[in-house]
Amino acid sequence: MKLLGLLMASTLLTAPAGLAAAAGTDSGVVAAATSQADRPWMNTALSPDERARLAVEAMTLDEQISLMRTQIGFGLLSLGIPLPDSVPETMRKHTPEGALGSAGFIPAVPRLGLPAIQMTDASLGVGNLGGFLRRGDEATALPSSLALAGSFNTDLARQAGRVVGAEAHAKGFNVQLAGGVNLTREPRNGRNFEYAGEDPLLAGLIIGETIAGIQDQHVVSTSKHYALNSQETGRFVYDARIDEGALRESDLLAFEIAHDRGQPGAVMCAYNRINGVYGCESPFLLNQVLKSEWKYPGWVMSDWGAVHSLTPALDAGLDQESPQDDPHFSTLKAEVEAGRVPASRVAESARRILRSLFAVGAVDSPAAPGGAIDKDAHAAVAEQIALQGMVLLKNEGGVLPLAATAKKIVVIGGFADRGVIAGGGGSSQVMPYGGSFRDTRGREGVAALLTPVYGLDSPLKALQARRPDADIQFDDGSDPARAAALARTADVAIVFATRPEEEGLDAENLLFDHGQDDLIAAVAAANPRTVAVLETGNPTAMPWLSRTAAVLQAWYPGQRGGQAIARLLTGDASPSGRLPMTFPASVQQLPRPEIPGFDPSMRTPLGLGKPVEPFNLDINEGSDVGYRWFERTDAKPMFAFGYGLTYTTFDYRRPSFRGGDGLTAEVTLTNTGSRPGVEVAQLYAAPPGRTHRLVGWARVELQPGESRRVTLSADPRLLASWDAEAKGWRRAGGRFDAYIGRSAEQVEGRAQVRIGATADVPRALVGGR
Template sequence: MKLMGILLASTVLVSASPVLAQATARASAQPTQAAAARPWANTALSPDERARLAVAAMTLDEQIQLLRTQSGFGLLSLGVPLPASIPENMRKETPPGALGSAGYVAGVDRLGIPAQQMSDASLGVANLGGILRRGDEATALPASLALASTFNTELAREAGRVVGAEAFAKGFNIQLAGGVNLAREPRNGRNFEYAGEDPLLSGLIIGETIAGIQDKHVVSTIKHYALNNQETGRFVHDARIEEGALRESDLLAFEIANARGRPGSVMCAYNKINGVYACEHPFLLNDVLRNEWSYAGWVMSDWGAVHSMKTALEAGLDQESPQDENYFAGLKAAVESGEISADRVALSAHRILRSLFAVGAIDNVAVKGGAIDQAANAAVAEQVALQGIVLLKNEGGLLPLAATAKKIVVIGGFADRGVLAGGGGSSQVMPYGGSFRDGRGREGISALLAPVYGLSSPLKALQALRPDADIQFDDGSDPARAAALARAADVAIVFATRPEEEGMDAENLLFPFGQDDLIAAVAGANPRTVAVLESGNPTAMPWLSKVGAVLQAWYPGQRGGEAIAKLLTGEVSPSGRLPMTFPASVEQLPRPEIPGFDPTQRTPFGLGKPVAPFGFDMQEGSDVGYRWFERTGAKPLFAFGHGLTYTSFRYANARFNGGADLSATVTLTNTGARAGTEVAQLYAAPPGRTHRLVGWARVELQPGESRTVTVSADPRLLASWYTAASGWRRAGGEYQVYIGRAADAPEGRANVRLNATSQIARTVAGDQ
């Protein structure tokens, strides 16, 4: 959602087919006995045919009903005084039949069409602040950045199935999941919901997550389409970018995720793109999404993102989500006056029903109270954490903790109680087993929206795995006291937490509440210091040279404490790789200052003064993240794809094949004494361009084991968009390619000649 939108105050009309026109004509008649036969219930028919039959049986009012979402909860139901900042659409009771969530559309009972019950998602079935559904908990998955760090598409599918299964058991049939916005801004408050800076990685990981959700008869959205890359001024800013650069970056991520996951709905963004609001953008919604990608589902707005009715419908919007100024309230009058075609209404109703039929949400009605296997789902969450936590530094083999480390001090980050269950905002999950909040510096509604910690204590998990050691805890409130404890310990482990929040970007890359000073003080007292970082973005590390090891834990989810302890002790070897570049400073970024940023407006959900409209150029174009660093020659703190393990790997006999396709073959050998996982990454640069990730292989090897693997390039990443020709082409000539451990760590290079072609496959093996 988009609860953010709740909490804050030119193409021609797409023509419907003759079949839909006929359906509209029939819809004007009163319901008949024949309609009750429900021929659309025939599962042998295609989703399109079933939707056609259902729409034909609907009245105009029933069709319009599908196009207008109302808030799925009302704050009057809480029975508490509401601050003046709460808008009118929330000053009401929860609608009858609604479960208490982001959105609700009443069903058409006489036709057997269930209500649309929409819940926020991404890191699990969300329940912001625990106020939407009192006492309702769910499995808290690690941050999407952690999922992307696994480079494991099969695990992404399983994570999606966890979300889908729990949503279905709770009565929800639509999950507002599938965040695929590229991380152009590493201070963006919602990056923890997304999958990093690379279009191939983001598209495949989020596409599989979407597919997993929909495996469980629950529609997933894909969002926020497009260029919703910062929270600052997200309602008013205009992101300006050249068409080819947009297609080769953010739109490519959406294209890949759409092909892989086939989401039932697309959620258009708040912001403008090249001067036009995303939810009334004919280029995005009609030209690209519908015509080029053959998208058959429906487009819903983000909450409060609609600025018109006629213009939005003409551009391709199908469903208006809750907002105070409800433009679609006048839809019936517009149809009756001839301003809007009745066929257009039927078309949107068709698209919505088609997606519900396609995922089985109508044949398998979600009912609140279903069984949930909490233990199995927590195990999946733990696997994501174990594979997604990234070992950034390990000087002198400080990790895993040696058996001789008998006196260990754990410091800060609420490690005695739990771990961050996610960032703040609409994706907030209330984890099974209870939770607590860090309300420092917050009051009123700000405190209510404070990020949540789950009760998975790293301290307790570490004590359980190392009963032979004396493990003490200090809360870190006094750096001098913590340093004194560290000085007398064999190893010091400092936890630092940095919650990101929807509606506001971070002012800088530092940890709040003096935690950087705490780490520096502890490491100054004991160089055998491990820093464990719970953050939803890259962070600065002014103390990096002083510490022995750094573990990037992201938001580690339901069993994050257990996962961190297993990695620290070596029960499991780290295997995560960074899905985002960690800059050495903000001066290295395309925009050292966030456009429109005002530190006085850093309030949850942007509940500050209105922001004046502004625009900015994305001068990096398609060179997002690691490609920008290659283009500028800047050296990052840690590169995209970086990640250490507790063993070592040798690359040998790298061979590259060109011509019609690109692939690389390499022999990987585990040269260490422990089992481990290597992620061999293949990068390619078209003539005159920067390198792009075009494929990877995630390989698990036992000590001494060798395996020869072949990584094939995704053809979509080898192509470039030629605006003059309005099409994709792969330039012929020499491509600079390498395979290696990270974007800055090649192990084998070559110049490979590829044939020119204008016939670029826009789907590949594995796409749905």
């Protein structure tokens, strides 16, 4: 959120002892109409489109325009922050009347019975950046979206969305700035923790279900950031250069699938340029693809500060300018009165906005502060996401689960005595229930205030509670030699390593900071039964991998992350997550070994500091994102997309494939181990001359000795490619290479399957809810 960052930068914030609560507790919710004859748009028997049309016809031009111009939902004076002379007068204000203290706000229209629009961040819960927008306001901190994607569980994604939507509604918010669909093209990207990995089918389905879950609770969800917002470095200025077909087959396909599943009420266009045109001024992205081809009925809002014009943006399809210090839409009324902007264009945007509010029930079931929140039930969902999304990457010698004979266990580093990372930094930051703390090493002022927070769910304490028979000691890891000496006396050593990622900041490399790689190496050298637990929002390099016995990728495990980690380590639950992104062996394997535009001296919170000069970001991998790039270049990753171990073993028998007008495969899965477990059977296919892509999967839970015949069906959209000459989708006829695998590189059954050619390829149909 650029504006918030600019405000913080101008005030040179330090964390004051007490921040005043945001002024204004009126949510803007208004009484229902006394008569449907007076307000026919309140008739719930009508369609959302008809209700929006009727309401807009009753609105004045000023009221219509008010929907197109978001205000920032908090004021600096209300936050009790000292304001230096550099802060503009327009920002020296209290929280707008009726606003709740959040990212965006539009006042209610009481005479029409329309509630205020209260917008809040973001994907991992109800955001409260820095904890100062709404003092003392906490929420359920869900694990990172990468953990959710790692579960390969769309039902769980729906539950996650419902948690976010229910809490937003109970706190008075009716628009959630969630739904991060951007694919992982850059594994050092500071916001990957908000997204769902590198594959368009997986990301589209997981995020689509979270969007649907949010909107189940009468809260509009966005999808974002449309499109190719793949790195934080230079996010305001870079120009992503990509072939149209490659764009349609990758990032746009992910959005298309997410829209089909979730039908988001709003789409947030990105900061960056795409093929020379800003995302919020792109007729191709907004009018052609989104509104015309996908028949999208909702509205397009800008990212905060992403608008560069009035007429070009309106002509391209932008409906709403989010808060920024240079408001281009401030002259809209004058342009309409002068005849330079048609009044019908304003009415269209107002209609789209109201249509989405009616569609999700935000008008009929208005949000209001003070609603009931079932914290325990929501925490249980967060715990399930952590349990199902963590990925066991290595487990030699059966060191995990911890054996009953392991009587002395040493836990080292990563603040494991206090808690776990609740989420990355930036606009998505959630202040978790139960309190939090920050790791501010090397940071002060604004940077310290915006440091990602840790929730108070200690893995050490959870482990001690589950293993009261063991002597479990802790060392903070600040002295690797001391930690190694302690580990040498233990049956098992468990080292926690953390790497917080942040909006606006890409990582310089794939290493851990604060000497944590050296710590793991020293402990592993002292004790061959060393387990590494990694709390990260991206892949890491793991130079110590060969020396450790086990590695558990915990992502950012959220509200009950400490308990979830302890359950997996002790065997109370079995790991079932699979990697939603490839872990490279080195950055030299990536399409861009160096991040374009990156300057380590300019890494500042939310991407503030000296402006970066515009530059081109050449997407030379095209649609071959992640594992497809590794296949194309014949590179061996450290861990492949879809990879993950369990505490049991599975056998794949009698694979079979069927082509024709589509692709299906069958395989018999058998749990050949002694413990219950989950297998994620994955179906990949390659059109003639192309790389393989994930086209379907099945998440199967089996008891020891249990077998099940599983059918995998390919999503027809993934069998098609963009035909540049015909300007449309086409499924090439011929032999497709298909395989069933445990991951993108672990093949368990393969065949050449003949599939017919067609230009009649089913696409995602975005319609009314």
